[in-house]
Amino acid sequence: MNPRIQQLNNRLANQIAAGEVVERPASVVKELLENSLDAGATSISLDLEQGGTRLIRVRDNGVGIHPNDLTLSLSRHATSKIQEIDDLESVSTLGFRGEALASIASVTRLAITSNTTGDPAEGFSAVTRGENMAAEVSPAPHPRGTTVEVKDLFFNTPARRKFLRTEKTELQKIEDVVRKVSLSHPGVSLTVSHNGKVQRQYPQAVSEEELNRRVATVFGKTFIENAIFVESENNGLKLSGWIGLPNYSRSQADQQYFYVNGRIIKDKVVTHAVRQGYQDVLYHGRHPVYALFLSIDPRLVDVNVHPTKHEVRFRESRQVHDFLFRAIHRALADVRPAPDAAMGSSAGEHAFSAPTQGFMGFGRSAGPGFGSSSGAAQIGEQTALYGKLLESPPMLPESDEEEIPPLGYALAQLHGIYILSQNQHGLVIVDMHAAHERITYERMKKATDDEGIKMQPLLVPIALAVSEKECDAVERFQDELLELGMDIRCSSNESLMVRAIPVMLRGDGAEALVRDVLSDLVEYGSTARLQQHRDELLSTMACHGSVRANRRLSIPEMNALLRDMEETERSGQCNHGRPTWTQQSITELDSLFLRGR
Ligand code: ADP
Ligand code: MG
Secondary structure, X not given: OOOOOOOOOHHHHHHHHXXXXXXXXXXXXXXXXXXXXXXXXXXXXXXXXXXXXXXXXXXXXXXXXXXXXXXXXXXXXXXXXXXXXXXXXXXXXXOOOOOHHHHHHHHOEEEEEEEOOOOOOOOEEEEEEOOOOEEEEEEOOOOOEEEEEEXXXXXXOHHHHOOOOOHHHHHHHHHHHHHHHHHHOOOOEEEEEEOOEEEEEEOOOOOHHHHHHHHHHHHOOOOHXXXXXXXXXXXXXXEEEEEEOHHHOEOOOOXXXXXXXXXXXXXXXXXXXXXXXXXXXXXXXXXXXXXXXEEOOHHHEEOOOOOOOOOOEEOOHHHHHHHHXXXXXXXXXXXXXXXXXXXXXXXXXXXXXXXXXOOOOOOOOOOOOOOHHHOOOOOOOOOOOOOOOOOOOOOOOOOOOOOOOOOOEEEEEXXXXXXXXXXXXXXXXEEHHXXXXXXXXXXXXXXXXXXXXXXXXXXXXXXXEOOHHHXXXXXXXXXXXXXXXXXXXXXXXXXXXXXEEEHHHOOOOHHHHHHHHHHHHHHHOOOOHHHXXXXXXXXXXXXXXXXXXXXXXXHHHHHHHHHHHHHOOOOOEOOOOOEOEEEEEHHHHHHHOOOOO
């Protein structure tokens, strides 16, 4: 027999919707904080009990809710943030779906109290009851703003309650949500209490110093010293934020925050672009640390692709990808020994090896892209060892006017591995092989960049069976492929003919590479495979062509190496992401000998 159809009651319908947005206490906190921010609050306090499962109370000083709207605020598909479909396209608030409060109310005991006036004796409160979730409103004094009190999460949906973790875990997840908000809304003061005790306080941050302090609360104190502030703008896209120096990387991708118009998101195009920006300077298997804020015309990004709004879709994802990649790549390339090398303690637990290095901050003039000494190194040329003799510079600066270069002047070679040098701050130690390797590598890259990619026609074209999607990509990205030195045509809708490949790939797994390139183009609309592949080859060559340990260098040779480091992009890391130099200040040396105590 055909089962009959019936309308679900209101509460059940909301509970089903809650399945998507209310997973755990942290998701409730996220929705409530977003509402407070949308209401223009400058101060928000969050009270929790038992990891938020017993109580979540969010109090703000925002615009409040009109008494006549209180009931409506708790019903599904009710919002003050959009009215028509055009509004959705350019939405600038964090919320807009009008379902959070209704969903939360259906699986908790929720009360909302609000006042839109400046008179603290005013105010109304609403709660919902029964299967129909009918709201009851009663007067309740409250200062201007809103308090939402959520008790007993999943009290009526025991099956879902079973998925909750320990109090500690749930609390950590809530703190993570608060951290994310704290970074994107520095002007809002935030207080978190748990079981009656204040856990975290984020005072309003306006000045640069306060802002840095807030960033430090999230990432730890040493982050700012080991980060570059990035600021970049192009074609209506604006990026700002902090990216950690390569040495300040982590074993997990757990400190990566990316915001689009103030909304934290996870997006594979973004992750890929940032990762690619770090290409070449990150030690294998390490993850960069960053907090980046992208502003983009809201019409160029679709925020309504996921109920929790954790994901977005860019209309021009390729443009966004390239913009991000370039901004980060550029900023990291400028990291090299600088005259005003930041001094300080080591990067602590974050750094897997922690030299404190100075860097040329973004925005400061970092000189021409490549050092003038890069010359015309050719691939395969066993780069001459440092035969380029400089006038032997003074061992010690004779007068204050004498400008001492950032890495100073060489004193000696240690065990055939390290160069010891004296600069303004104290002692510099350089891993000569690692440093030379980077210099050689950057020169080789420059030389091949200048030459462009040369195409090599294949005598016998390679036939490849591929998916229909990949065939489409080949047609769509014809120009890009040719630019990459690849002449590929579709021979049917599931097979390809590779007729020419870049010269440097000859006899080198061309088929696998073509497949990887196509899958990148399908996924991200761009690919860096060829460049990566080329860079790997160059890196190997650079390694072999670089000065080996135990090779004796004269003082002028060592000084020439130091000067080259100062001019070479990314010279703070070798090709494998290991640091190339470190600084020991006089103060640090003094403390070793208990001097000045
Ligand atoms: P949305 O945020 O998607 O509009 P919600 O269910 O989260 O949907 O909230 C419904 C409405 O209730 C909001 O549009 C807003 O008008 C109002 N509201 C909720 N929380 C607050 C708050 N803290 N301050 C002011 N208004 C609020
Ligand atoms: Mg909302």
